[in-house]
Amino acid sequence: MTLRLLAPIPAELEPAELLARLGPVLPPFDPEIEAFGARLSARLFADPAARAFPDLASLAFWLRPAATATLRAHVAGLGEHRAPRGLVLHVAPANVETLFVYSWWLSAVVGNRAIVRLSERAGARTALLLRLISETLAEPSFTRLAAATAMVSYPRDDATSRALSLAADLRVIWGGDATVAAFRALPLRPEATELIFPDRRSLAVIMAADTLALDETGRDDLAERFYRDCFWFDQKACSSPLLLAWVGDAPSCERAAADFWPRLAGWAQRQGYAVAPATQMAKLTEAARLVLDGVATTVTRHGAAVLVARGGVAPPRPETCGGGLFQETILAGLDEVPRLIDPRIQTLTQFGLSDDARATLAGWLSGKGAERLVPVGRALDFCHIWDGKDLLAAMTRSRHE
Numbered sequence: 001m002t003l004r005l006l007a008p009i010p011a012e013l014e015p016a017e018l019l020a021r022l023g024p025v026l027p028p029f030d031p032e033i034e035a036f037g038a039r040l041s042a043r044l045f046a047d048p049a050a051r052a053f054p055d056l057a058s059l060a061f062w063l064r065p066a067a068t069a070t071l072r073a074h075v076a077g078l079g080e081h082r083a084p085r086g087l088v089l090h091v092a093p094a095n096v097e098t099l100f101v102y103s104w105w106l107s108a109v110v111g112n113r114a115i116v117r118l119s120e121r122a123g124a125r126t127a128l129l130l131r132l133i134s135e136t137l138a139e140p141s142f143t144r145l146a147a148a149t150a151m152v153s154y155p156r157d158d159a160t161s162r163a164l165s166l167a168a169d170l171r172v173i174w175g176g177d178a179t180v181a182a183f184r185a186l187p188l189r190p191e192a193t194e195l196i197f198p199d200r201r202s203l204a205v206i207m208a209a210d211t212l213a214l215d216e217t218g219r220d221d222l223a224e225r226f227y228r229d230c231f232w233f234d235q236k237a238c239s240s241p242l243l244l245a246w247v248g249d250a251p252s253c254e255r256a257a258a259d260f261w262p263r264l265a266g267w268a269q270r271q272g273y274a275v276a277p278a279t280q281m282a283k284l285t286e287a288a289r290l291v292l293d294g295v296a297t298t299v300t301r302h303g304a305a306v307l308v309a310r311g312g313v314a315p316p317r318p319e320t321c322g323g324g325l326f327q328e329t330i331l332a333g334l335d336e337v338p339r340l341i342d343p344r345i346q347t348l349t350q351f352g353l354s355d356d357a358r359a360t361l362a363g364w365l366s367g368k369g370a371e372r373l374v375p376v377g378r379a380l381d382f383c384h385i386w387d388g389k390d391l392l393a394a395m396t397r398s399r400h401e
Helices: 015-021 031-046 048-052 054-062 065-076 099-109 124-137 140-147 158-167 177-184 208-212 216-231 250-270 277-292 334-340 355-365
Strands: 003-007 011-013 082-084 087-091 113-118 149-153 170-174 193-197 201-207 241-247 296-302 306-311 325-331 345-351 372-375 396-398
Touching: 003 015, 003 124, 011 015, 015 149, 015 158, 031 054, 031 065, 031 099, 031 124, 031 140, 048 054, 048 124, 054 099, 054 124, 065 099, 087 099, 087 158, 099 113, 099 124, 099 149, 099 170, 113 158, 124 140, 124 149, 140 149, 158 177, 170 177, 177 193, 201 208, 201 216, 201 334, 208 250, 216 241, 216 250, 216 345, 241 250, 241 334, 250 296, 250 306, 250 325, 277 296, 277 306, 277 325, 325 334, 334 355, 345 355, 355 372
Parallel strands: 087 113, 087 170, 113 149, 170 193, 201 241, 201 345, 241 325, 306 325, 345 372
Antiparallel strands: 003 011, 003 149, 082 396, 296 306
């Protein structure tokens, strides 16, 4: 099967042709690579179309030279001379359209060649990013990086995926459990390795008393930060909260919830967040199922975007339609939070926890799940350590001299 080369230059190629066209690896943190990151960052900040997607500003910030310097310092801190692993095959998800750039950039900045397989269901963000990446790679200053980069798309085809997998020194699979299973069934060379990031889900923990202590501006700010965590990717990102747990005495939790959800719905309306009719129906169906299954006891609608199903203390359900359906529960104290955690929980966002409380909670969660404990508003912040895995360490190899 032929595949579509999307960047740096559109073309229709057989897998063998694509592999033959790829250029060599580059030295880690080569000046050409670092300059590319700075140039793409500047273009993202300046492009009028990018302003429609707030998450692209976060990506632009992450590509800045200061952020690259942080990555360079981390690699230097690994304590050994690091070399590129070679050819990295990235299997990108469809639900978070910026993720392919983060994954590719981490492998590119340490010198690897890369093939990035993009979903055929990718949308407007992906098209915009591919345009900017292609235009930037076409500049004379970036010819070596362009030669080492291929961003492709093709329908599910085991023969094509097998050929690319057998050529790879590292395979990085982002996606649902089904995507992970499909690729893991395809062999790698004996000396190759892989990173997998299967289905995960996340939740938020908010101290009711601290919320009630905020003034009007502070409460609006909290709702706006929670909105960013959840609605930038229609609540489909693995780090977007599906469940909100209020912590405190019952009356305080009730007052905090009654104030919070309408503010969140108001933010969604002001941001122009639109829920497709199919998603609205799926939300109602899923909320009804939560009640029928005994997971929720009440369901409350707040505006067009927010539907809240309140129930007992249990981890968020793995099946979700997203689009603003939230499970909700009330906890008497932080010591009940571990009851919400299982090994598939990735991120716990929090508001109102002191440093000591965060340290205590992290100790309680050790070995249970929730590798990320971050403030509300930071759920989507990407890091080179993800799901407990050091991507920069995995994308390089130690070279003793």
